[in-house]
Amino acid sequence: MKLDPKRSSYLPTPATLKRKEKLSEHVSLFVFEPDNGTLLGHKPGQFIMVSVYGVGEAPFSVSSAPVPDSKQFELAIRRTGTVTNAIHELEPGDRIGIRGPYGTFFPVQEFMGKDTLFIAGGLGYIPLRSLLHYQLRHRDEFGRIIVLVGTRNPRERIFTDQIMELGKRPDVEILETVDQPDQCWEGHCGVITTLLPKVDINPENTYVAMVGPPVMYRFVLSGCEDKCIPQDRIYVSLERRMKCGVGKCGHCQINGLNSCIEGPVFRYDRIAPLKEAL
Amino acid sequence: MTAYTVSMEHIPGLLEKWAGELDVHVPEQDPDGFYNFIAWTPETEIAWDYDLAYNSLKRFFLPPKEDTLSFDMETMRAEPVVDAPKQLLFGVHPYDLRAINQLDQLLEMGEPDVNYLARRQNTVIFALEPSRVAPTSFWASMGYDRVDLGYDLYWTRISPSSFYVEVGSTAGEELLLAAGALPQATGMEREAAKRERLRVRARSIKQGGLKYPWQETPRLLDKSWESPIWRNNSKYCLSCGSCVTVCPTCYCFDVREEVDVDLKKGKRFREWDGCMLPSFALVAGDHNFREHAMERYRHRYFRKGKYIYDKIGELGCVGCGRCVRACTSRIANPKAVYNELWEATYDEA
Numbered sequence: 001m002k003l004d005p006k007r008s009s010y011l012p013t014p015a016t017l018k019r020k021e022k023l024s025e026h027v028s029l030f031v032f033e034p035d036n037g038t039l040l041g042h043k044p045g046q047f048i049m050v051s052v053y054g055v056g057e058a059p060f061s062v063s064s065a066p067v068p069d070s071k072q073f074e075l076a077i078r079r080t081g082t083v084t085n086a087i088h089e090l091e092p093g094d095r096i097g098i099r100g101p102y103g104t105f106f107p108v109q110e111f112m113g114k115d116t117l118f119i120a121g122g123l124g125y126i127p128l129r130s131l132l133h134y135q136l137r138h139r140d141e142f143g144r145i146i147v148l149v150g151t152r153n154p155r156e157r158i159f160t161d162q163i164m165e166l167g168k169r170p171d172v173e174i175l176e177t178v179d180q181p182d183q184c185w186e187g188h189c190g191v192i193t194t195l196l197p198k199v200d201i202n203p204e205n206t207y208v209a210m211v212g213p214p215v216m217y218r219f220v221l222s223g224c225e226d227k228c229i230p231q232d233r234i235y236v237s238l239e240r241r242m243k244c245g246v247g248k249c250g251h252c253q254i255n256g257l258n259s260c261i262e263g264p265v266f267r268y269d270r271i272a273p274l275k276e277a278l
Numbered sequence: 279m280t281a282y283t284v285s286m287e288h289i290p291g292l293l294e295k296w297a298g299e300l301d302v303h304v305p306e307q308d309p310d311g312f313y314n315f316i317a318w319t320p321e322t323e324i325a326w327d328y329d330l331a332y333n334s335l336k337r338f339f340l341p342p343k344e345d346t347l348s349f350d351m352e353t354m355r356a357e358p359v360v361d362a363p364k365q366l367l368f369g370v371h372p373y374d375l376r377a378i379n380q381l382d383q384l385l386e387m388g389e390p391d392v393n394y395l396a397r398r399q400n401t402v403i404f405a406l407e408p409s410r411v412a413p414t415s416f417w418a419s420m421g422y423d424r425v426d427l428g429y430d431l432y433w434t435r436i437s438p439s440s441f442y443v444e445v446g447s448t449a450g451e452e453l454l455l456a457a458g459a460l461p462q463a464t465g466m467e468r469e470a471a472k473r474e475r476l477r478v479r480a481r482s483i484k485q486g487g488l489k490y491p492w493q494e495t496p497r498l499l500d501k502s503w504e505s506p507i508w509r510n511n512s513k514y515c516l517s518c519g520s521c522v523t524v525c526p527t528c529y530c531f532d533v534r535e536e537v538d539v540d541l542k543k544g545k546r547f548r549e550w551d552g553c554m555l556p557s558f559a560l561v562a563g564d565h566n567f568r569e570h571a572m573e574r575y576r577h578r579y580f581r582k583g584k585y586i587y588d589k590i591g592e593l594g595c596v597g598c599g600r601c602v603r604a605c606t607s608r609i610a611n612p613k614a615v616y617n618e619l620w621e622a623t624y625d626e627a
Binding site: 010012239240247253 | 346347349350351353354355357358360384385387389390391392393396399503530531532533534535537541546548551553558559560561563567568577581585588589
């Protein structure tokens with residue numbers, strides 16, 4: 001095999017922050033553009049590795065839909081550790097390093113002509129937003145779009161304006177809940193599974209895309225079972241600790257699978273037998 | 279198959295030649311009695327009959343700490359760092375070479391790891407037939423008493439003063455003939471080498487190993503997720519990571535970086551990490567996917583006995599027995615664990 005050290009898989013390429021916007025107390029949206037003028041070329045559900053030199057590198061799902069005529073892409077990031085704090089300190093014009101996109105993605109071709117039930121728990125809305133916006137851009141090619149959004153409390157809700165706009169569209173059904181309401185919250189209360197009985201779906205014609213905190217999956221999957229949705233039409237994204245992004249470092253293993261290359265998006269029937277998946 | 283006979287007295291001259299071109303590493307016995315690979319000097323007494331090198335040889339391809347990137351924090355630009363010294367490992371036992379062959383596959387798969395592969399490409403390997411078996415080793419029963427590829431030369435001691443040396447690559451042959459022509463081995467010498475191999479193999483088998491064919495291990499593990507052995511043994515686990523540190527096929531790493539004192543430039547590096555360490559599967563939000571020692575302990579045996587097998591068709595445990603020696607709690611013996619699982623599965627059947 002011919003080796004070219006300049007083509008190390010571990011070498012990021014530069015990208016520049018174009019804009020940032022606060023989404024909640026701890027979460028902000030960051031709009032980046034690769035310096036080399038190329039498209040990121042990601043598919044909904046994929047992630048990239050972001051480097052802030054001097055601090056470190058971490059994986060983030062891309063939140064924007066792939067748009068052929070735009071070189072910009074969006075990440076929504078919660079301030080939670082050293083790398084995410086450093087990203088929050090960036091100002092427009094500042095540079096980061098990126099590698100990727102990596103991993104599997106939601107099979108949008110397969111979803112075409114079918115209904116899609118989105119189930120987004122907390123920050124799970126971030127990667128699902130890529131698929132959702134893709135479908136909205138190609139609205140005619142997809143059936144019903146049903147979106148369930150669950151957040152711990154009203155203060156932690158993200159993309160609130162966009163979600164409100166979606167609520168006004170006749171071609172999108174969106175239901176939102178919070179686990180712990182405050183005095184101002186007038187919407188639905190309870191964990192995200194409590195929204196499932198409220199939606200009427202055709203199990204023969206529906207695909208499910210779900211992302212959320214680890215604790216969410218088992219309950220929501222049993223809810224999907226109650227709705228008779230077959231396992232091979234449910235896609236979940238499972239995030240683990242990724243250090244290399246290319247299946248080498250071992251951190252993101254789910255039993256024998258590397259979630260960075262064989263995931264993060266898995267068809268549920270494939271991982272249902274795995275003990276460490278859900 | 280080309281093979282030569284090399285007499286013992288010829289070797290110092292050859293080593294002298296090789297050391298002029300490459301960093302040569304050979305097995306040596308240290309004052310405490312442990313064998314280890316060290317950089318060769320004319321004073322080095324090579325431990326031809328070593329049974330097991332205390333540390334595995336993965337460090338020559340995947341150093342405990344290795345720079346992968348240098349970066350400039352003012353321009354936010356980075357360059358890859360790929361350091362690959364020309365080196366020769368002389369005296370590698372078959373089970374250790376099989377471990378290296380596994381790493382070759384696993385690190386080339388998908389996106390090739392250029393740092394590893396550059397080191398591998400710049401390394402010449404002279405395999406050596408073991409003449410003794412370490413008390414903790416069980417490599418023959420794991421199917422790792424033989425190696426058919428990955429070496430440049432394969433040395434077998436066929437008398438106190440001579441070696442049968444089989445050629446594995448042109449580079450190996452050129453190095454062997456660097457100090458002049460050597461006699462081609464005779465058919466009798468080849469037979470002597472074969473007898474020596476079978477003698478050592480028989481020794482390893484006699485010492486005891488798996489009580490069942492090694493190929494059954496993945497299926498055995500399929501039935502053993504809930505076995506009480508995981509909890510019983512891991513009660514004593516100190517989560518120290520010694521077993522993964524000495525393991526020749528463990529290659530997990532962490533990625534970190536350090537910055538120069540002037541805060542302008544820095545390096546990203548990787549260093550050995552291990553699935554037995556408590557924070558290995560910890561993610562943001564403080565969720566730990568393998569929080570308990572039991573889960574980590576079990577993962578290691580599944581990784582060695584099933585997950586690696588599912589990827590490359592070989593067990594990730596080559597039976598060297600280094601982990602058996604390194605574990606102060608005496609719970610890291612793969613042979614004992616797999617045999618116990620086997621017996622438990624049969625008793626229930």
